[in-house]
Amino acid sequence: xxxxxxxxxxxxxxSPSIIAIAVFVYGMLGWNFKxxxxxxxxxxxxxxxxxxxxFTGIWSEERWGLSVRHxxxxxxxxxxxxxxxxxxxxxxxxxxxxxxxGFRAIYLFPxxxxxxxxxxxxxxLLNSGTGxxxxxxxxxxxxxxxxxxxxxxxxxxxxxxxxxxxxAVWQMSGYVMALFLAGFRGVPEELRExxxxxxxxxxxxxxxxxxxxxxxxxxAALIILGHISLKVFDLIVAVSxxxxxxxxxxxxxxxxxxDSHDPAKGATIAAYIVLSVxxxxxxxxxxxxxxxxxx
Amino acid sequence: xxxKHVRFALLLLFVLLFLLPVxxxxxxxxxxxxxADPSQAWNLPRVWTTEAWGVAWEKLQPGIVNSFxxxxxxxxxxxxxxxxxxxxxxxxxxxxxxxxxxxFLFGMFVPYQGVMIPLVQLMVNLGVYGGIPGLxxxxxxxxxxxxxxxxxxxxxxxxxxxxxxxxxxxxxMLRTFASIVLPVSGPAFAVVIIWQFTxxxxxxxxxxxxxxxxxxxxxVMLNNIAGAQTVPYSQQMxxxxxxxxxxxxxxxxxxxxxxxxxxxxxxxG
Numbered sequence: 001x002x003x004x005x006x007x008x009x010x011x012x013x014x015s016p017s018i019i020a021i022a023v024f025v026y027g028m029l030g031w032n033f034k035x036x037x038x039x040x041x042x043x044x045x046x047x048x049x050x051x052x053x054x055f056t057g058i059w060s061e062e063r064w065g066l067s068v069r070h071x072x073x074x075x076x077x078x079x080x081x082x083x084x085x086x087x088x089x090x091x092x093x094x095x096x097x098x099x100x101x102g103f104r105a106i107y108l109f110p111x112x113x114x115x116x117x118x119x120x121x122x123x124x125l126l127n128s129g130t131g132x133x134x135x136x137x138x139x140x141x142x143x144x145x146x147x148x149x150x151x152x153x154x155x156x157x158x159x160x161x162x163x164x165x166x167x168a169v170w171q172m173s174g175y176v177m178a179l180f181l182a183g184f185r186g187v188p189e190e191l192r193e194x195x196x197x198x199x200x201x202x203x204x205x206x207x208x209x210x211x212x213x214x215x216x217x218x219x220a221a222l223i224i225l226g227h228i229s230l231k232v233f234d235l236i237v238a239v240s241x242x243x244x245x246x247x248x249x250x251x252x253x254x255x256x257x258x259d260s261h262d263p264a265k266g267a268t269i270a271a272y273i274v275l276s277v278x279x280x281x282x283x284x285x286x287x288x289x290x291x292x293x294x295x
Numbered sequence: 296x297x298x299k300h301v302r303f304a305l306l307l308l309f310v311l312l313f314l315l316p317v318x319x320x321x322x323x324x325x326x327x328x329x330x331a332d333p334s335q336a337w338n339l340p341r342v343w344t345t346e347a348w349g350v351a352w353e354k355l356q357p358g359i360v361n362s363f364x365x366x367x368x369x370x371x372x373x374x375x376x377x378x379x380x381x382x383x384x385x386x387x388x389x390x391x392x393x394x395x396x397x398x399f400l401f402g403m404f405v406p407y408q409g410v411m412i413p414l415v416q417l418m419v420n421l422g423v424y425g426g427i428p429g430l431x432x433x434x435x436x437x438x439x440x441x442x443x444x445x446x447x448x449x450x451x452x453x454x455x456x457x458x459x460x461x462x463x464x465x466x467x468m469l470r471t472f473a474s475i476v477l478p479v480s481g482p483a484f485a486v487v488i489i490w491q492f493t494x495x496x497x498x499x500x501x502x503x504x505x506x507x508x509x510x511x512x513x514x515v516m517l518n519n520i521a522g523a524q525t526v527p528y529s530q531q532m533x534x535x536x537x538x539x540x541x542x543x544x545x546x547x548x549x550x551x552x553x554x555x556x557x558x559x560x561x562x563x564g
Binding site: 007008009010011013014016017018020021024025026027028029031032035089092093097098103105106107108109110112113114115116117118119120121122123124125127135136139140143170174178179182223227230231233234237238241249250253254257263266267269270271273274277281282285288289 | 299302303305306309310313314315316319320333334336337376379380382383384387388389390392393395397398399400401402404405406407408409410411412413414415417433436437439440443467468469493496497498499500503504514517518521522528531532534535536538539542543545546550553554558
């Protein structure tokens, strides 16, 4: 009894949040799946259970295939780009540099601004006009005599989504830099020093001492960038709106709900977005919880 | 040229690249209508004027008011909930509290698209659809995981002996919280309030799904201004800067705390 009195107040204090999370996160996810399993293709009918029909049927739609392809291209370019650039900036700064605070502030500030605001300028920077009609970055390449670099950016039929990843890399690489910088600083200087005394080259020190320390940070950065990427929405709305050429599942879902008024289809796309995020977030959370138990 | 100089030069080069969009935003916003043309966007204004800023302010002002009505109460409620949860989950644990924490954390990663259709339905049923209170509710609820995480990670650093001593003295959970924990919670409150304020201010997804025209926050209004073909470039860019000013001020003044919120997002628990 005394034991119960010891922990019960804590449970009571957290219970509003537990209920809220149970209802709004897990309950709504379940509800969404339920809608996705029905044929409720308008807003009036109740819809009846059709099993996985929506989940399989959507693959025969050309638009869905395109949006999945776009999301994959975007994810690969964005995650790789932000990781490499963030790592490189941290690598340049890790040994201490004059004005470090200033550099950090500038690389990080895009994080504080919304994609909707930065999209205003990126839409113009990534303008697809070339040659005489070149403006934005293409125009800048023109001034610099680098005309051969001009291309259609996000309007490019095949690789437009790679251009769309550019603003996202700009926005997020400062964050990755901060993560890596913390990782670099976590390496005890004595370890590096003793490896040098043992005759290791700087590269070997980096490869065998520093790199293992960066692994957890790299994993965390991958998870964070990956889950941002799979649900990317604001950026695309701001830069290109609802154009098919930059369609991704999140935009498709939005138009399914508001333009086609098709809850079942919207819920199906939403479920796919959730599943794609779960594939790597769930193992990460389990790994994280186990690690927490050990320490 | 030592490697140090090379590193410094490279960092400077990246600063230029990072500031490129800012340059275009700033110079375009100070141009008169006649110069606010894409073909001249790299040039400095020949005539400097703040006329675009005036128009942008007029168009954006209702959204800015709505955003404050959303983000100020929202971030305060979030902080209060986060502090209670973080305290219990680190210092007043109950059986299964670790599991609860992990289940909370998943909520941090859940793509909001996955809850949006039922959420809209629920808000309609509750009669809060379309207004700011509903939007505050959504942000507060889905902000619980990150706020709990930040407070929990912060409270873990308070020595258990302090809590235990207070318990031995006969103080209960809330008494211990008020006398031992709360007085040292300042930094964690700062981190959470800044983090939540920024994400509520910058949110677009919840806003577009859950609010109607009279409650549109800044981001939705800005997107409408920027999406309209008829609005001159100078006004679009001035509006984009105006919409970013509150979070930029926070970032400049309290960047330290902003950073800590970012790091908490990496689950360093």
